[in-house]
Amino acid sequence: GVDTFARAGITVAPFRQSTVDMLDALALDPGATYTNPVDAPRPVLISNEGRDAETVLRTIFEQESPQMVVMHINMSVIVSQTDDGDELMVNFLDAGERVRRDHPDKAHFLLVLRSDGNPRYEEAKVRYRALALDRGIPTYDELPAASNGVAAISQHEGYMARRG
Numbered sequence: 001g002v003d004t005f006a007r008a009g010i011t012v013a014p015f016r017q018s019t020v021d022m023l024d025a026l027a028l029d030p031g032a033t034y035t036n037p038v039d040a041p042r043p044v045l046i047s048n049e050g051r052d053a054e055t056v057l058r059t060i061f062e063q064e065s066p067q068m069v070v071m072h073i074n075m076s077v078i079v080s081q082t083d084d085g086d087e088l089m090v091n092f093l094d095a096g097e098r099v100r101r102d103h104p105d106k107a108h109f110l111l112v113l114r115s116d117g118n119p120r121y122e123e124a125k126v127r128y129r130a131l132a133l134d135r136g137i138p139t140y141d142e143l144p145a146a147s148n149g150v151a152a153i154s155q156h157e158g159y160m161a162r163r164g
Helices: 002-007 017-025 042-050 054-063 075-080 085-102 119-132 145-163
Strands: 068-074 108-114
Touching: 002 068, 002 119, 002 145, 017 054, 017 085, 042 054, 042 075, 042 085, 054 085, 068 075, 068 145, 075 085, 085 108, 085 119, 108 119, 108 145
Parallel strands: 068 108
Antiparallel strands: none
């Protein structure tokens, strides 16, 4: 992940230790890592119907100054390992929307919906992409495409700031 963004000229800065400590204190799963990028394994994603993701996002938005937040979701986790992937995905999107609303102009929020080509996952990805786009959340299939999107946004904002 970090290397993909670096190739696009984007720096993924580690979080401050105080932020990492706050995220660790949530005790969502011993396998989760919160240094940036955040690696939230399956138990974190599906716990509390996905609502714990909002706590993680909110902590990041409140404690750090991100320019971009990219949520990378593996469709196999959402679709095959949960009873109701639709509810879980809607909860993720709601979380992103609420955090963005509460912190306007702080960071762009993008979504990556990764699939291995399994028709069931691809069908869900199309459905979830439509839900995300309806909410104004840019959505990509893979991290390299998202990193290019992040780079384009960053270049555009830099250009606009220079025109100032």
